[in-house]
Amino acid sequence: MKDRADQLFEDEMDLNTLFENKHTHHTNAVKVLLSLYRRHAGKIALSLLFFIIRSSPVWVVPIVMANVINAISRSDKHSINEIWLNVGISIFLMLLYIPMHTIHVSFMSKAIRYVEAGLRSTLVRKLQMLSMGYHGDLQGGKVQSKVLRDVEAIEFLSRQTMTTLLPAAIYLIGTAIIVFNKSWIVGLFFLMIIPFGVTMVYLFRKRISQNNRQFRMHIEDMSSKVSEMVEMLPVTRAHGLQKVAVSKIDPTLKKLMDQGYKLDLIEAYFGSSSWAVFQVFQMLSLAFTGYLAYQGKIQVGDVVMYQTFYNVILGSITQITNVYPILAKGLESVHSITEMLISDDLEEYSGHEKIDKVKGNIEFQQISFQYRNTQSHTLRNISLQVRAGECIALVGESGSGKSTMLNLMIGFYRPQEGKIIIDGIPMDELEMQTYRSKIAVVQQHSILFAGTVRDNITYGLPSVSDEQLWVAIDAANLRSVIEGMPDGLNTKIGEHGGSLSGGQRQRIAIARAIVRNPRIILLDEATSALDNKSEYLVQSAMNRLIAGRTTFIVAHRLSTIRHADRIIVMKKGIIVEIGTFEELMEKQEEFYSMQSVHEAN
Numbered sequence: 257m258k259d260r261a262d263q264l265f266e267d268e269m270d271l272n273t274l275f276e277n278k279h280t281h282h283t284n285a286v287k288v289l290l291s292l293y294r295r296h297a298g299k300i301a302l303s304l305l306f307f308i309i310r311s312s313p314v315w316v317v318p319i320v321m322a323n324v325i326n327a328i329s330r331s332d333k334h335s336i337n338e339i340w341l342n343v344g345i346s347i348f349l350m351l352l353y354i355p356m357h358t359i360h361v362s363f364m365s366k367a368i369r370y371v372e373a374g375l376r377s378t379l380v381r382k383l384q385m386l387s388m389g390y391h392g393d394l395q396g397g398k399v400q401s402k403v404l405r406d407v408e409a410i411e412f413l414s415r416q417t418m419t420t421l422l423p424a425a426i427y428l429i430g431t432a433i434i435v436f437n438k439s440w441i442v443g444l445f446f447l448m449i450i451p452f453g454v455t456m457v458y459l460f461r462k463r464i465s466q467n468n469r470q471f472r473m474h475i476e477d478m479s480s481k482v483s484e485m486v487e488m489l490p491v492t493r494a495h496g497l498q499k500v501a502v503s504k505i506d507p508t509l510k511k512l513m514d515q516g517y518k519l520d521l522i523e524a525y526f527g528s529s530s531w532a533v534f535q536v537f538q539m540l541s542l543a544f545t546g547y548l549a550y551q552g553k554i555q556v557g558d559v560v561m562y563q564t565f566y567n568v569i570l571g572s573i574t575q576i577t578n579v580y581p582i583l584a585k586g587l588e589s590v591h592s593i594t595e596m597l598i599s600d601d602l603e604e605y606s607g608h609e610k611i612d613k614v615k616g617n618i619e620f621q622q623i624s625f626q627y628r629n630t631q632s633h634t635l636r637n638i639s640l641q642v643r644a645g646e647c648i649a650l651v652g653e654s655g656s657g658k659s660t661m662l663n664l665m666i667g668f669y670r671p672q673e674g675k676i677i678i679d680g681i682p683m684d685e686l687e688m689q690t691y692r693s694k695i696a697v698v699q700q701h702s703i704l705f706a707g708t709v710r711d712n713i714t715y716g717l718p719s720v721s722d723e724q725l726w727v728a729i730d731a732a733n734l735r736s737v738i739e740g741m742p743d744g745l746n747t748k749i750g751e752h753g754g755s756l757s758g759g760q761r762q763r764i765a766i767a768r769a770i771v772r773n774p775r776i777i778l779l780d781e782a783t784s785a786l787d788n789k790s791e792y793l794v795q796s797a798m799n800r801l802i803a804g805r806t807t808f809i810v811a812h813r814l815s816t817i818r819h820a821d822r823i824i825v826m827k828k829g830i831i832v833e834i835g836t837f838e839e840l841m842e843k844q845e846e847f848y849s850m851q852s853v854h855e856a857n
């Protein structure tokens with residue numbers, strides 16, 4: 257039973273609705289960021305309020321300094337108590353900084369952390385909703401880069417906005433108000449710097465954001481190449497192709513390095529130019545207020561005060577301009593994530609009809625199917641009726657469309673023409689999650705994850721008793737293997753099942769299927785040769801799995817083909833023959849010739 261608090265947290269974390277209404281691919285990154293933070297507006301307002309209180313020394317201290325200097329320089333007009341009072345107020349405000357700053361950070365951090373966790377969780381949810389076609393197009397590394405790197409950049413952007421940008425803006429506005437109150441001539445002089453800052457940001461803005469976009473693309477490219485390289489590692493080593501593999505990555509790294517260097521240079525040029533311009537202005541300001549004091553228009557202490565205020569204004573503008581490149585980088589990441597979150601390339605089927613008991617009758621009606629980005633149809637005009645409990649072997653040359661048939665049955669892809677009907681209900685109307693919970697898929701390369709043997713077998717099932725588990729394990733011929741493991745069912749297996757043999761991995765996948773008690777089984781029989789004993793163990797486990805259930809097997813072994821109720825022979829996306837083993841052998845056509853080639857080999 258899920259905790260109520262957990263459920264509330266989960267609901268709050270799901271930001272998908274925020275992106276659902278946006279059908280444009282040019283969503284403004286700033287707007288997206290604002291909508292992300294909208295639900296935390298209260299926390300941010302409180303955080304800023306405490307920030308203003310904690311920052312009060314910035315404005316009070318220069319006034320105190322001026323008061324003290326003026327009191328000293330005109331001691332005939334001021335009492336010594338003024339000095340004590342001024343210093344006392346400053347010290348009080350400085351001590352107040354400690355609690356006020358902590359409260360300010362705690363409100364801010366809550367808002368940022370929520371958005372960060374919310375974005376990650378929304379991305380993960382979206383990944384589960386996107387179609388298999390989308391995942392096919394997108395390389396794995398890119399997804400990782402979005403979930404890890406881009407969310408981090410957005411967190412950094414938020415943090416910079418709240419710890420640098422907004423504070424600098426508050427300092428700037430607060431100080432300007434005080435200076436204008438004291439002397440509008442000095443105020444006007446100070447404000448002359450602002451147009452300079454704005455012009456500078458504008459000039460650099462375009463170049464920096466273009467460079468950032470290119471840099472991000474290079475990083476995504478690199479991470480997908482590296483993950484591809486890691487995946488290919490066994491093949492690469494086995495063929496002694498290490499040099500080739502490395503040389504495929506080097507040019508990408510070089511491009512990334514060049515682009516990064518270009519970016520650093522632009523940022524350096526941007527930073528140094530603004531520094532120099534502002535320093536010159538500071539000297540001009542000293543000359544200006546010094547001149548006013550010389551003329552007797554302001555007091556000596558005021559020169560110090562204005563100079564300090566000038567530094568605050570200068571510091572704020574420098575901070576705002578310096579933080580711009582970081583903001584640009586973060587906004588680029590917002591853009592990258594938005595791309596994925598607004599994608600409407602969702603799961604192909606969205607029917608609502610739940611079937612409680614799947615019997616396993618399957619009908620293909622005139623199916624034609626073409627993968628996206630391909631020129632021709634992978635399946636053409638497929639019609640087939642399968643009774644519940646029947647075992648169908650799919651055979652045919654490589655690329656003839658056997659795995660595609662299985663993919664269509666799982667509902668990964670939707671045929672452009674024709675219908676698939678399950679127990680009389682068209683797949684379009686079916687609620688996919690309940691339907692799929694009645695299907696078991698055993699692939700050629702059994703996908704295992706890092707975790708215990710038990711977790712791998714019961715994957716995703718809420719409650720499986722030990723008794724049910726052992727029945728499945730026995731049926732999959734795994735008892736002796738598991739009993740021989742150091743921690744039995746709780747033994748950890750490495751990622752992708754690295755510590756198990758091929759046959760053992762297949763049998764774990766078979767146990768995973770058996771424990772689900774599916775009505776429809778889709779099997780991609782492993783082509784890799786197992787030794788006789790292992791083959792026997794896998795085969796007998798498989799026979800127990802498929803007994804009495806509708807089964808489709810992409811079959812490579814003669815024993816499997818022989819025992820199937822019907823064999824479907826495929827060629828270039830169409831069904832060329834259907835029949836039992838004996839019938840097809842008697843016909844002496846496609847299947848017969850395939851078998852003779854097979855035997856000759």
Ligand SMILES: Nc1ncnc2c1ncn2[C@@H]1O[C@H](COP(=O)(O)OP(=O)(O)OP(=O)(O)O)[C@@H](O)[C@H]1O
Nearest residue numbers: 392627628630634653654655656657658659660661
């Ligand atoms: N995701 C995909 N996108 C584009 N084309 C694909 C995709 N998957 C498969 N194809 C193409 O569809 C055709 C049929 O592939 P399929 O995997 O169904 O064949 P198969 O009969 O199972 O082959 P094999 O026995 O080699 O596994 C092939 O030409 C293949 O290149």
